Amino acid sequence: MTPERPAVLFVCSKNGGKSQLAAALMRDLAGDTITVYSAGTKPADSLNPQAVESLTELGINTAGEYPKPVTEEVLDVVDTVIVLGTEAKLDPPAGKRFETWETDEPSTRGIEGAERMRLVRDDIKTRVETLHNQLLNH
Numbered sequence: 001m002t003p004e005r006p007a008v009l010f011v012c013s014k015n016g017g018k019s020q021l022a023a024a025l026m027r028d029l030a031g032d033t034i035t036v037y038s039a040g041t042k043p044a045d046s047l048n049p050q051a052v053e054s055l056t057e058l059g060i061n062t063a064g065e066y067p068k069p070v071t072e073e074v075l076d077v078v079d080t081v082i083v084l085g086t087e088a089k090l091d092p093p094a095g096k097r098f099e100t101w102e103t104d105e106p107s108t109r110g111i112e113g114a115e116r117m118r119l120v121r122d123d124i125k126t127r128v129e130t131l132h133n134q135l136l137n138h
Contacts, residue, residue, distance in 0.1 A: 006135040007035035007078040011088050015040025015067035017048040018084035018103055021055065021121050025128045028060050034135055037074050041088040043067035050117040057118070080135065084124065101127055 008026065012019040015038055023038035030036070044067045052062050070090065075081070080097040083090055085105075092098035104123035106116040 005033065005035055006080065007037070008080040008082060008131070008135065009037040009039060009070075009074055009078040010082050010084060011039055011041065011070055011090055012084045013040055013042050013087040014044035014048075015069075016044040016046060017051040017117075018120065018124060020047055020062065020065060020067075021051050021124050022082065022084055022128055024055050024060050024062055024065070025058075025121075025125050026132060028058070029128060029132050030136075034132065035078075037078060038065075039068045039070040039074060041070055041090060043069050048117075050114060051121070053114065054117040054121040058121075080131070082131070103127075 010019040010022040010026070019038040019040060023036050026034060026036045047062060047065060047067065055062055075093045075096070078096065081090070081093060081099075083098075083100045084103050086100070086102060101124070104119055106112075106119045111119065
């Protein structure tokens with residue numbers, strides 16, 4: 001019998017930037033050892049082009065990804081829910097691991113554009129690596 005594969009949902013408000021970054025970084029790191037979802041509390045129309053570019057710099061492809069809403073179906077199948085940033089408001093689902101990551105926000109320091117997105121990406125990447133280890137070594 002194989003152990004059940006952990007499943008994680010990354011949530012931000014628009015599901016165009018931070019949650020997509022986290023999901024893509026986790027998929028890249030975990031391969032098929034962890035099931036990864038991303039969603040937004042108020043999904044945007046498209047992915048943030050700077051987020052996509054920052055992933056492309058690492059050789060990570062986001063083709064086929066698009067902003068999706070948080071659904072009960074997804075909440076039912078995941079073990080862990082991670083909310084990125086403080087904009088998205090989500091009640092902690094019963095019986096699930098639930099964390100809010102107050103991610104780095106370089107714009108508060110006057111850093112914008114591609115440099116801002118790289119700093120956000122790298123902050124999220126460090127957190128994803130820690131979560132990856134926790135999920136696989138629980």
